[in-house]
Amino acid sequence: MRVTLKIWRQKNAAATGGFATYTKDNVVAEMSFLEMLDALNRELVEKGEEPVAFESDCREGICGTCSLVVSGIPHGPGKGAATCQLYMRRFKDGDTITVEPFRARGFPILRDLIVDRSAFDRIIQAGGFISVNTGGTPDANALPIAKEQQELAMDAAACIGCGACVAACKNASAMLFVAAKVSHLSLLPQGQPERQQRVLNMVAQMDKEGFGACTNTFECEAACPKEISVRFIARLNREYMRASWGDK
Amino acid sequence: MVWLRRTFDSTVGMKWLMGITGLFLTLFVFVHMLGNLQVYLGPDALNTYAETLQHLGELLWVARVGLFTIFVVHIVSAIRLSQLNRSARPQGYAVITPQVSRYASRTMLMGGLIVLGFVVYHLMHFTLGLVSPEQFHLQDAKGRHDVYAMVVIGFRQPLIAFSYILAMVPLMLHLQHGASSFFQSLGLNYPKYNNLFRAVGPVLSAIIFIGNCSIPLAILAGLVPYPVAGH
Numbered sequence: 200m201r202v203t204l205k206i207w208r209q210k211n212a213a214a215t216g217g218f219a220t221y222t223k224d225n226v227v228a229e230m231s232f233l234e235m236l237d238a239l240n241r242e243l244v245e246k247g248e249e250p251v252a253f254e255s256d257c258r259e260g261i262c263g264t265c266s267l268v269v270s271g272i273p274h275g276p277g278k279g280a281a282t283c284q285l286y287m288r289r290f291k292d293g294d295t296i297t298v299e300p301f302r303a304r305g306f307p308i309l310r311d312l313i314v315d316r317s318a319f320d321r322i323i324q325a326g327g328f329i330s331v332n333t334g335g336t337p338d339a340n341a342l343p344i345a346k347e348q349q350e351l352a353m354d355a356a357a358c359i360g361c362g363a364c365v366a367a368c369k370n371a372s373a374m375l376f377v378a379a380k381v382s383h384l385s386l387l388p389q390g391q392p393e394r395q396q397r398v399l400n401m402v403a404q405m406d407k408e409g410f411g412a413c414t415n416t417f418e419c420e421a422a423c424p425k426e427i428s429v430r431f432i433a434r435l436n437r438e439y440m441r442a443s444w445g446d447k
Numbered sequence: 448m449v450w451l452r453r454t455f456d457s458t459v460g461m462k463w464l465m466g467i468t469g470l471f472l473t474l475f476v477f478v479h480m481l482g483n484l485q486v487y488l489g490p491d492a493l494n495t496y497a498e499t500l501q502h503l504g505e506l507l508w509v510a511r512v513g514l515f516t517i518f519v520v521h522i523v524s525a526i527r528l529s530q531l532n533r534s535a536r537p538q539g540y541a542v543i544t545p546q547v548s549r550y551a552s553r554t555m556l557m558g559g560l561i562v563l564g565f566v567v568y569h570l571m572h573f574t575l576g577l578v579s580p581e582q583f584h585l586q587d588a589k590g591r592h593d594v595y596a597m598v599v600i601g602f603r604q605p606l607i608a609f610s611y612i613l614a615m616v617p618l619m620l621h622l623q624h625g626a627s628s629f630f631q632s633l634g635l636n637y638p639k640y641n642n643l644f645r646a647v648g649p650v651l652s653a654i655i656f657i658g659n660c661s662i663p664l665a666i667l668a669g670l671v672p673y674p675v676a677g678h
């Protein structure tokens with residue numbers, strides 16, 4: 200099949216970008232979206248043009264490196280999948296597909312479709328460490344954790360930090376990401392000693408990076424490749440107020 | 448004091464302010480509608496109710512100042528959050544395809560500002576009597592402020608009646624999202640109750656819309672009698 204691609208091209212962080220239109224032939228339904236872009240890039244290189252810059256690593260939906268807003272949806276259409284898990288069978292012959300970078304003040308564009316997501320790393324760093332006693336291997340079952348508690352913590356821990364929540368939010372809010380990270384540790388015994396300081400520092404860093412606030416539209420949850428639930432945002436709100444009150 | 452500063456200066460803190468003030472404003476709007484509906488019970492009921500409120504004395508002023516403060520905190524937080532939200536995405540998308548959000552949730556600021564405009568007009572009309580002073584100073588047979596007459600005569604003017612009905616549309620949209628949203632802002636999200644939380648907004652906003660709009664419509668249709676025999 201043949202698709203028309205409207206792709207955001209931008210030389211570097213300082214340049215003003217714009218859309219370039221490409222026609223891509225010989226697209227087969229079994230191609231992943233990124234393979235289709237690889238094929239486009241091969242054609243561009245053969246013609247002596249600059250290939251389209253985009254990020255990817257594992258290409259199996261676990262690393263959180265690929266991004267892209269495909270026709271207005273972060274990671275493209277389909278639930279619970281990253282861009283690398285998007286297949287061309289989702290599209291029809293003759294479709295026009297718009298491809299944009301994640302857009303947020305906290306994610307400055309470096310080139311074409313690549314954005315700098317190190318703001319997320321700084322938020323994680325602001326969260327700090329967890330205290331673990333050193334020494335021999337602890338006894339199995341020495342630290343009992345209720346099953347529901349454990350499962351909820353692991354649901355939050357499924358976040359791969361890709362930033363689709365920010366990209367999908369009308370406010371470019373990083374609340375779902377921060378909520379997942381805060382909840383994951385605050386639900387487990389290992390996260391208790393620094394629990395209060397962690398949430399205060401992570402929210403402060405999130406605000407400092409220029410991400411917006413939550414309007415509860417829940418677009419983040421719909422875009423999340425790991426389907427992280429917005430219930431963690433409510434938990435973040437509780438954690439934050441409790442910590443703030445306890446740290447007058 | 449650090450606690451207070453965090454509440455007024457962080458995104459999460461300001462959402463708490465929005466949620467708490469939004470909850471109180473919603474309760475007020477609902478109770479206000481119940482009060483309004485007494486117009487159907489006739490002049491005596493409505494004017495007695497109005498007089499009771501007027502005679503609260505200091506309590507009335509506590510309520511007024513409280514409500515005003517809540518309203519101001521709501522508006523100031525709304526504007527500050529909206530500025531932060533806008534600057535968080537300096538360059539927008541060429542294509543946006545919303546997946547789950549509704550129109551109401553994406554237009555909270557615009558809807559809120561229209562509601563604010565209406566509240567100012569409404570206070571000038573029925574509380575301060577600046578819009579139609581001659582209807583404002585009417586008295587009933589018992590010498591009380593004749594709220595019933597003021598409302599019925601006021602809403603017999605189609606332009607005024609329709610402007611009130613029109614103003615209920617943005618209020619309904621604001622509450623459709625808002626009256627469910629505050630649960631989440633105040634940290635309430637439990638799978639067992641989420642269907643209930645998410646129904647409150649649409650249901651409550653519909654009740655308030657229908658209840659309030661019924662009054663100008665009934666008056667326009669001539670279903671609310673005035674003058675009433677014996678008054």
Ligand code: HEM
Pocket residue numbers: 413414415462465466467468469470472473476521522525526528529555556558559560562563621622624625626628629630632633
């Ligand atoms: C009768 C008056 C009003 C009522 C009953 C009301 C109610 C609410 C409620 C319940 C919420 C949800 C709070 C939350 O998400 O936690 C809300 C949000 C909001 N309100 Fe109001 N409101 C009123 C007036 C206004 C006015 C005058 C403005 C104008 C600035 C405004 C602007 C907003 C905005 C922007 C939000 C969304 C904030 C966000 O989360 O991004 N509201 N309102």
